[in-house]
Amino acid sequence: MIPAVLITAIALALLAGPLGCFVVWRRMAYFGDGLAHSALLGVAISLLIGISNQLGMILIAIVFAVALIWLRTQRLLATDTLLGILAHAALSLGILAMALLGMEDAEVHDYLLGSLDNLSPDSLPLVVLGSGLSLGLLMRLWPGLLLMTTSEELAHAEGVPVRTYEFLLMLLMGIVVAGAVQLVGALLITSLLIIPASTARLFAKSPEVMGVGGSLIACLSMLIGLPIADTLAVPIGPAIVSFSVAIFILTLTAKLAMDWARGKKPAA
Amino acid sequence: MSNSDYLISAKNLCASRQGRMVLDHVSLDLAENDFITLIGPNGAGKSVLLRHLLKLETGQSGSVSHRDGLTIGYVPERFQIDPTLPMPVRRFLSLNNPLTAEAIDALAAETHCEALLERPLAGLSGGELQRVLLARALAASPQVLMLDEPAQNLDVSGQLQFYQLIEEIFENRDLSVLMVSHDLHLVMSSTRRVVCLYHHICCSGAPESVARDPEFISMFGKDMAQMMSVYQHSHNHDHNHDHDHSGEATS
Numbered sequence: 001m002i003p004a005v006l007i008t009a010i011a012l013a014l015l016a017g018p019l020g021c022f023v024v025w026r027r028m029a030y031f032g033d034g035l036a037h038s039a040l041l042g043v044a045i046s047l048l049i050g051i052s053n054q055l056g057m058i059l060i061a062i063v064f065a066v067a068l069i070w071l072r073t074q075r076l077l078a079t080d081t082l083l084g085i086l087a088h089a090a091l092s093l094g095i096l097a098m099a100l101l102g103m104e105d106a107e108v109h110d111y112l113l114g115s116l117d118n119l120s121p122d123s124l125p126l127v128v129l130g131s132g133l134s135l136g137l138l139m140r141l142w143p144g145l146l147l148m149t150t151s152e153e154l155a156h157a158e159g160v161p162v163r164t165y166e167f168l169l170m171l172l173m174g175i176v177v178a179g180a181v182q183l184v185g186a187l188l189i190t191s192l193l194i195i196p197a198s199t200a201r202l203f204a205k206s207p208e209v210m211g212v213g214g215s216l217i218a219c220l221s222m223l224i225g226l227p228i229a230d231t232l233a234v235p236i237g238p239a240i241v242s243f244s245v246a247i248f249i250l251t252l253t254a255k256l257a258m259d260w261a262r263g264k265k266p267a268a
Numbered sequence: 269m270s271n272s273d274y275l276i277s278a279k280n281l282c283a284s285r286q287g288r289m290v291l292d293h294v295s296l297d298l299a300e301n302d303f304i305t306l307i308g309p310n311g312a313g314k315s316v317l318l319r320h321l322l323k324l325e326t327g328q329s330g331s332v333s334h335r336d337g338l339t340i341g342y343v344p345e346r347f348q349i350d351p352t353l354p355m356p357v358r359r360f361l362s363l364n365n366p367l368t369a370e371a372i373d374a375l376a377a378e379t380h381c382e383a384l385l386e387r388p389l390a391g392l393s394g395g396e397l398q399r400v401l402l403a404r405a406l407a408a409s410p411q412v413l414m415l416d417e418p419a420q421n422l423d424v425s426g427q428l429q430f431y432q433l434i435e436e437i438f439e440n441r442d443l444s445v446l447m448v449s450h451d452l453h454l455v456m457s458s459t460r461r462v463v464c465l466y467h468h469i470c471c472s473g474a475p476e477s478v479a480r481d482p483e484f485i486s487m488f489g490k491d492m493a494q495m496m497s498v499y500q501h502s503h504n505h506d507h508n509h510d511h512d513h514s515g516e517a518t519s
Binding site: 024025026027143144146147149150151153154155156157158160201204205206207209210 | 322324340342344346347349350352353354355356359360363364365388389404
């Protein structure tokens with residue numbers, strides 16, 4: 001296991017915690033899946049025009065977000081239908097383009113499920129830097145984003161530029177996707193966002209605790225999942241996600257047990 | 269922005285939704301220490317008017333001007349928090365809105381929310397939630413308090429208590445109130461002016477004169493008009509001068 005890979009994974013996990021909270025609160029899981037699927041098209045395009053993978057994926061994420069926002073304002077179809085169309089169009093086009101560009105099945109498979117083999121070490125500092133900047137931006141936007149998540153109308157009335165914030169949130173998700181596709185794989189990225197945040201929700205009494213808790217749980221999943229996947233030579237994404245699900249189930253069990261014990265006590 | 273005599277001044281506001289005219293040349297001025305109750309049937313454009321007065325939307329024609337540096341506290345009609353978001357009341361009050369712990373306690377005392385501060389927003393009852401929203405609307409010491417049907421989901425005693433609270437706040441604070449409400453009889457003692465909206469302003473004026481307006485009677489029926497004039501009668505009888513009216517709505 002290269003230390004640089006672990007550091008990159010930690011950086012992504014720190015960002016995934018609080019960002020994942022918004023995915024849970026704002027019900028953006030399907031949007032995250034759509035972004036992740038469209039990332040494959042981003043990989044194909046970057047291969048075609050010779051730019052870095054990450055840049056290609058972020059560009060496609062922006063196109064995806066703008067297309068979604070625009071289509072939604074047309075009020076022709078429900079958001080989840082639009083997402084389904086956009087995501088599967090991008091996924092199909094991406095895989096077709098990868099095939100036409102002569103990419104081998106094994107390589108496509110790695111993009112879907114994550115692998116250490118096609119990680120280019122040069123891109124790791126870029127991912128760490130991008131995650132750090134994104135985390136900084138998310139912390140700056142945090143109060144406004146929280147207010148618009150609580151009530152969009154109140155946020156609007158109190159001067160939060162709601163549409164801009166919404167776009168920036170989508171952009172941040174695009175950045176996580178671009179940073180994490182090679183590690184976790186396009187199929188599983190959304191779970192990196194929602195499982196740690198959902199686990200933290202079980203004990204968090206404030207949005208901040210949920211964000212920080214999500215980060216710590218995501219880090220823990222990375223720190224356990226990555227070395228094990230490396231040692232056993234199994235796909236990384238499924239290994240990380242399985243461990244984060246295990247942490248979720250343990251926390252849920254503990255919470256249910258505590259609630260049960262509390263219920264057993266005589267009323268205070 | 270302007271330095272007019274009014275805090276908010278709307279002139280000949282026109283707006284449409286899905287091709288239908290919702291506001292038709294509406295003009296409305298809100299003065300200092302004014303208390304306007306905005307009434308009208310469902311779909312009359314009351315919420316749309318509030319959104320324009322807040323400058324959340326701009327109409328097709330006409331204008332809305334705010335006095336320079338105007339701050340508005342707003343209690344929206346719909347408020348539903350996702351239960352996956354853990355948000356204690358104390359955190360909500362200071363969200364995007366830096367307040368000291370003392371300021372939060374004072375706000376909570378004013379709006380009778382002291383016992384709610386550590387509770388999650390998602391677990392509050394309708395009446396509790398409205399008081400918290402009111403507290404938040406007052407956090408920035410606004411010159412204008414705007415409320416959009418704030419008591420529509422409350423039971424009768426909850427409505428009574430909530431409107432009493434609004435009247436207390438109106439008396440104790442230096443602010444103007446603009447409220448959409450159908451419960452005119454409950455806010456009668458504070459209401460300086462009733463504005464009756466049905467896309468255009470049908471009638472406006474002091475509550476007792478509006479109750480006699482034929483347009484008002486045709487829109488709300490004789491019962492409402494009678495209820496208002498009966499109330500108004502006792503009001504005139506008991507209190508001829510502008511002294512303390514608190515508690516009157518319950519009598």
